[in-house]
Amino acid sequence: MNEQKRLPINWMDILWLFFLAGLAALPPVFEIHKQLTLLAIGVVQFSEGWLLARSPRRGAVYIVLLKIALATLLIDHTGEVGINSSYYPIFYLPVVTAAEYFGPWLTLLWTALASAAYCSYLYPALQEYEITAESYSLLAIRILFFFLAGMVVNRFVVENRRQIKRYQELAETLAETNRKLEQAQEEARRSERLAALGQMSAGLAHEIRNPLGVIKGSAEMLHQKLGESNPLASELAGYISTETNRLSALVTRFLDFARPLHAELTLQQITPVLDRALRSVSMTRKDDDTSVRVERQYQENLPPLPLDESLCEQAFVNLIQNAYDAMGNNGGTLRVIAGRVNSGRRNGVEVRIEDTGPGIPAELREQIFNPFVTTKKTGVGLGLSIVSRIIDGHHGTIRVADEDGNGRRGAGFVVFFPLRAENAIDSAS
């Protein structure tokens, strides 16, 4: 409504001009005060939008006050006795304006003020004339119609405002749903990519494995056969054998990654799984990473979750290993937090694994879950994509924690496990 009024000229303003000109052309035509008052009403009407734009609340108060004052003046200059003036409907102007900008109670108050201003002409009239009961009834009818007009317009305006609010809320929910949809699509694309790559590497790894077995067997035989007779050749055969072992281990990891994942979900506590993963990583690292401090913050009485124990442990091991890698020899703090979430449709347990390493660069955040994305010299880049698949198998979600802005260093991963696997698809968002 206000938007429209702020336009420089609109057709409503032109109508106003006609309306005011009409009033000016009607008797009393040569009453200069009447014409000046009409002019002032025109000015107030035209500057309404501007005033409201500058100060919506106070502007409305000024406008209604001005209109009441001008209406009162107009009445005074258009009749022998103000109270009898046929211009009295001009009071509808402040009443309707108040109804437009204020709530029901304030509209009533403003209407009462306008009526009081109108009735103030009773006093001079009483000095000169006797007023009959009939005239009082007429006055009461006029005033009651002021209130009626105020209430009707106000109801309409309030209803209108409510509709606008409803549409705004609807638009917000729609935007939120859209955002979630985009996120879900992104996750679906990720899963598709993983599946395609998985199939490809499975085929490739399978094909590589057989010749590798032959090479390895032959190298071992050579090593044995040559033995003492040709130490150099024997040593070389040994190299072939160890390197083939490494290759073979790598191929096994690819195959692990590619193998269709069958999560056997049974209800159990998640914290013992976390503890086991922490222990197994710290055991493999004991010598060089003593400076990593582990902090556990487990909420008490966490509900049991549908988990595949060994897959879950594998996922945590990968995440914890990455955290150790990130903190390197400088050490730091590894914080493992497990807590209940129960907000709306997300009902389950959230595990956060946070470290104090260098963190994950913004440009990598989207990609690190893709296979073969790594920044490490000896990395394979399969850790997080395996984690992602395992969490998918639990109908959960994983994301990189947002930086919280208060200077927390390091990376954080937030894993969500739903309480029940069957309704997990819609609880994951």
Ligand SMILES: Nc1ncnc2c1ncn2[C@@H]1O[C@H](COP(=O)(O)OP(=O)(O)O)[C@@H](O)[C@H]1O
């Ligand atoms: N805790 C972490 N802090 C910093 N960077 C990380 C962290 N975890 C993962 N990354 C980044 O994500 C990449 C992919 O990790 P991952 O899939 O486990 O493969 P890899 O460990 O073999 O590199 C890592 O190379 C590293 O750049």
Ligand SMILES: [Mg+2]
């Ligand atoms: Mg890794």
